[in-house]
Structures are given as C-alpha cells and as structure tokens.
Amino acid sequence: MTDITTIALHFSKADLLRLVNIAHAAGDAIMAIYAQEHIAVTQKSDESPVTAADLAAHRVIVSQLAEQFAGIAVMSEEAADIAWDEREQWQTYWLIDPLDGTKEFIKRNGEFTVNIALIHQGEAIAGVVYAPVLNTTYYGARHLGAWRQDGQQEQLLQGCKIPRQVPIVVGSRSHLSPDVADYLNNIGQHEMLSVGSSLKFCMLAEGKADLYPRLGPTSEWDTAAAQAVLESAGGKVVCYDSGLPLTYNQKPDILNPYFIATAPGWAK
Numbered sequence: 001m002t003d004i005t006t007i008a009l010h011f012s013k014a015d016l017l018r019l020v021n022i023a024h025a026a027g028d029a030i031m032a033i034y035a036q037e038h039i040a041v042t043q044k045s046d047e048s049p050v051t052a053a054d055l056a057a058h059r060v061i062v063s064q065l066a067e068q069f070a071g072i073a074v075m076s077e078e079a080a081d082i083a084w085d086e087r088e089q090w091q092t093y094w095l096i097d098p099l100d101g102t103k104e105f106i107k108r109n110g111e112f113t114v115n116i117a118l119i120h121q122g123e124a125i126a127g128v129v130y131a132p133v134l135n136t137t138y139y140g141a142r143h144l145g146a147w148r149q150d151g152q153q154e155q156l157l158q159g160c161k162i163p164r165q166v167p168i169v170v171g172s173r174s175h176l177s178p179d180v181a182d183y184l185n186n187i188g189q190h191e192m193l194s195v196g197s198s199l200k201f202c203m204l205a206e207g208k209a210d211l212y213p214r215l216g217p218t219s220e221w222d223t224a225a226a227q228a229v230l231e232s233a234g235g236k237v238v239c240y241d242s243g244l245p246l247t248y249n250q251k252p253d254i255l256n257p258y259f260i261a262t263a264p265g266w267a268k
C-alpha cells in the first residue's frame with residue numbers, strides 16, 4: 001500500500017482537524033481582501049467572476065497541503081487546466097474550491113465558503129467547508145462522522161431528528177434554473193430557502209433543510225467537500241437521471257450532472 005492510499009484509507013480525526021486549520025488559514029486570506037473597500041473583479045474565460053481573494057485562498061491551501069500531506073495531487077478551481085490523460089490516473093487527490101460563492105463574496109452577504117475535499121477512487125471521502133464571515137466550519141470523513149464548529153464549540157451533525165410535515169428546500173441564491181422551478185412545482189407543499197455556495201449541503205447535514213435539487217450547472221470542485229460532509233452525516237447526493245451517487249474524476253468533463261442532495265433520514 002502506498003503512503004497516499006494509507007492516508008486515504010486511514011484518514012483520522014486529527015487529519016481532518018489539520019484540514020480545518022488549512023481552511024481557516026485560507027479564510028484569513030479571504031477576509032483580508034473582504035475588509036478592503038474596493039474588491040476588483042475579473043471575468044474568467046467562462047465569464048464567471050474571480051477576485052484576488054479566490055487566488056490568495058488557492059495559494060494558501062495548495063502550499064499548506066503540500067507541507068502537511070506531501071505527494072498528493074491537487075485540482076483547484078483556480079488551477080484546473082490539467083489534461084484528462086494525466087488526472088484519470090489519479091486514485092487519490094485533493095479537490096478544492098478556494099472560494100465558492102464568488103458572487104456572494106462580491107455582494108458581501110457572507111454566504112461564501114472555502115472547500116477542501118479528499119477524493120479517493122472517485123468518491124469524496126473527507127471534506128471541510130468553512131464560511132469565514134459566519135465563523136462556521138463543517139467537516140466530515142467517511143467512517144468518522146461530520147461536525148460543525150463555531151469558535152471552539154464542536155457539534156456532531158446528524159440531520160433533523162424529527163421529520164418535518166412541510167419539507168424545506170434549499171436552492172442557489174444566484175443561479176436558480178428553470179428546471180428547478182419545474183421540479184419544485186411537482187413536489188407539492190414545501191418551503192423554499194435561497195442560500196449561496198456549498199452551505200446548502202451543510203444545511204441538510206445539520207437538519208436546517210431537507211432537500212437540495214441542483215438541476216443546473218456546477219463543477220466538481222463546487223460539490224466535493226460539502227458532499228463529503230453531508231454523506232458523513234448520513235445524507236445522500238445522487239445524480240438526477242441515474243439515482244447513483246455523484247462521483248468525481250470519472251470523465252474528462254469537469255461539470256457535474258444534475259443532482260439531488262437529501263438530508264440524513266430523508267425517505268420520500
């Protein structure tokens with residue numbers, strides 16, 4: 001067994017807390033830019049926005065991962081130009097979105113996150129999602145569980161203990177698609193919450209919502225860390241068409257298929 005496989009298969013709570021510290025360091029870099037009066041925004045080739053905060057967080061994460069978990073490949077939203085020929089060989093790698101919810105960051109509503117996931121054989125097996133403005137961190141790993149940390153306090157995530165009569169659905173604040181609107185018309189009575197970034201998955205993990213239908217585009221780095229948190233809490237993320245779990249690095253295209261994420265205990 002190689003060292004890398006050992007890390008993936010024996011990922012410990014101590015390893016997870018090291019990842020949390022890396023996400024917090026990236027959050028500090030983001031907040032230094034958030035505090036500035038003017039935030040310069042550049043459009044990427046796909047017309048999505050990028051700021052100095054995305055790039056600063058990327059650099060912090062990549063350098064600290066290399067220091068603390070040497071030898072594991074990294075794919076980041078901010079360094080995604082890696083040929084399929086090369087990455088299809090990867091059994092284990094870090095998949096990161098240094099700043100998910102860039103539009104929310106620009107709007108300064110706090111609903112943006114740092115995301116670091118460990119992918120092993122196509123599955124998101126560990127992940128950290130940190131919302132620096134909210135001072136809240138969600139983290140989890142398969143076979144360990146999932147937690148929420150506010151300051152020093154840590155709470156185990158297990159979804160909602162008592163099923164709700166009227167389900168709460170979460171959707172994107174900035175990218176709600178017509179397909180989601182159609183889906184919602186067909187699910188009967190529900191309450192709708194609009195939230196930016198990967199926080200939506202975390203709300204399912206902590207029992208604040210029941211369902212997150214994403215019938216619109218996302219990339220693999222948008223979902224991996226939060227999927228790891230949600231699944232470690234007992235929830236699910238499945239492809240809308242196939243009903244199979246959402247997987248990573250199984251195809252050249254980095255876009256995810258449409259998916260449905262559900263809270264622990266969701267049975268409808």
Ligand SMILES: Nc1ncnc2c1ncn2[C@@H]1O[C@H](COP(=O)(O)O)[C@@H](OP(=O)(O)O)[C@H]1O
Binds near residue numbers: 173
């Ligand atoms: N047309 C599109 N193609 C690919 N990804 C898209 C997209 N529209 C939105 N997204 C993704 O949705 C993410 C934001 O999620 P939400 O809408 O749930 O807040 C964005 O992450 P970034 O902010 O990291 O770019 C972006 O990657």
Ligand SMILES: [Mg+2]
Binds near residue numbers: 100222
């Ligand atoms: Mg993103």
